[in-house]
Amino acid sequence: MKNLPILRSICLILLSAPLLTAQDRAGDLPSAFDLRTVGGVTPIKRQQGGTCWAHGTMAAIESNLLVSGVWKKIGDGDVPSLSEYHLDWWNGFNQHKNNDHPDAIKDRTGLNVHFGGDYRVSAAYISRGDGVVGVPLTDKKAIVMPALGIALDPSSYRVALGHIDPRYQRYYVRDIEWFTIGDNLENIDAIKRRVISQGAVGTAMAVNKGLMAKDFVHYQPLQHTSKPNHAIAIVGWDDDKVSADPDKKLPKPGCWLIKNSWGVERGDKGYYWISYYDKVCCRDPEMGAVSFRNVESMKYSHVYYHDYHGWRDTMKDVAKAFNLFTASANHRLSSLSFYTAADDVRYTAKIYSRFEKGELQGLRATKSGTIQRAGFHTVDLDAAVDVKKGETFIICLELSRGGQAFDRTSEIEVLLQPKGKAKQPAGPKGPNGGPIVISKANPGESFYHDGTAWRDLYEHRFDNPKWATFDKTANFCMKALIAK
Structure with missing residues (x-):
């Protein structure tokens, strides 16, 4: 193909x-x-x-x-x-289905079905469950x-x-x-x-x-x-x-x-x-x-995430970040997943109960280790953490190098697509002429530490002016996996 x-x-x-x-x-x-x-x-x-x-x-x-x-x-x-x-x-990247943008078919954003994808698209699909x-x-x-x-x-x-x-x-x-x-x-x-x-x-x-x-x-x-x-x-x-x-x-x-x-x-x-x-x-x-x-039978009943499209970019100068979730039911959090953008990364993941007055509070669990290869990884907590419906819980991730992976509205150079006009997406294009895949974010979902205080990623302004229209669409790539 x-x-x-x-x-x-x-x-x-x-x-x-x-x-x-x-x-x-x-x-x-x-x-x-x-x-x-x-x-x-x-x-x-x-x-x-x-x-x-x-x-x-x-x-x-x-x-x-x-x-x-x-x-x-x-x-x-x-x-x-x-x-x-x-x-x-x-x-989730094509016009058939994009949960972050239900109007993908109407406004013709995203890839055409059957004509576009790569291993990062596969990783996003897998990581969501x-x-x-x-x-x-x-x-x-x-x-x-x-x-x-x-x-x-x-x-x-x-x-x-x-x-x-x-x-x-x-x-x-x-x-x-x-x-x-x-x-x-x-x-x-x-x-x-x-x-x-x-x-x-x-x-x-x-x-x-x-x-x-x-x-x-x-x-x-x-x-x-x-x-x-x-x-x-x-x-x-x-x-x-x-x-x-x-x-x-x-x-x-x-x-x-x-x-x-x-x-x-x-x-x-x-x-x-x-x-x-x-x-x-x-x-x-x-x-x-x-x-x-490490392929296994699916043992998770639910996956919490904000990064529907997975790893689309990296904040290379950010070591600490967190995602805040609200439990949709009584759940037992057993595992976490995240990306590393470099080889040989030491990680520390912590589960907190809440974020109040600019501080993370209520430490529930800690998991640390070393990831040898860049990519997507799943780690199991030493003991599961129970969360009740309506409660907030937080995944805080600190990485020693490479920065934090995040999702955002992005342009994709669809090199796998035939060049014929009939196969190319007809919707809006990015700065390089590629199709746009729309991601969605909300205030209070993802935060990063700038060395002084926690900042809401939703309010971050990306340096590249070509991407200014994609501000307020970013979330960090951290997921909470719920045991069956």
Whole structure:
């Protein structure tokens, strides 16, 4: 699929030599590896429309369920088949549904359904608890062709499947982490170890006929101008792989094994290779390598949040921030989620009861630790905190570096969208010509500490005058997860 929106306003701070997690450092690496040989991939699918980003996401999540052994314990069937089109319809960034802006269809703001998305869109959808879902196969909806190795998503492409349905199997991704390979491949081993230990890793490429060799080896030189336009999944590697095509020489040996979403009749039964030295794959800061790990059955009944669209920007100079919520029922708060914009971040999260006279009061719980990789993270409290209907509760988060992630009305460069006018959103455009996705905020929801006092983020004025019209739309990315 050729469409990937890349949000350039977000900067990840990735260290060349971060602290390594157990998954990143354990064991010697083989010169070649293939998840297919260990039962770590699901069948090739054939996407419809511009949904490669959803297929890249689900390929990685399905693989994690297999590699971690979770699917063997809880799965219904031989392999998971998660719904790309539930993500496609219900991600909240398109004109079909935006809870922050119910008039998205009327004023044509947001992305067109089936033509736009990226791994940050996926992360926002996952973090809200809207997905991931497995949709039961039925004779009416399933399009499964085992003889061709094709398993089209059983949910509908042309007509939206239901948002919430008790028949769905629901899953939650606890951690979504962004990697880059580094200018000199200094982080390549960390990516390889994630593939072995956590399954397929999402990434991107620039599809261009002139870049693919006859033996299905892709390489985009650094000087080539094509931008990322297709999302895929890494399922292995071969350090000695080269192309036999005399017209497509690689700078050096070494390629990633790629799972695509164009059916088994494309490439080598749906797979192909991308050089380690490709301009986009594992190098683009927004499209990664992106690891979806610690996938589990959904164990939360409710998620409190103000950041409907997740991580859209970062206040790099803010270390302390909080979100204030009012309980809609008697709930037991068991876990928290948030983003880190840098590697190797020490965090301290505290739960308070109220905010009065400029001070946080009524400390209920504290949780601290270190996050090794930039991205989305879920942490469990040492003991659950009970809140009663109508009571306020506060998540206060202090981060050692990178700043605080926040949501706001944002422009998205929809590089995954076809250039034809019929596919482009017809609504208002941002300063760079991209479609606008509207976020909503209210006074008294998110606060940051400026070194002297707590300030309401709703009243913050962003420095860039081009974004002035997007003031009063920001909220910090902190969520409270309620145990079932």
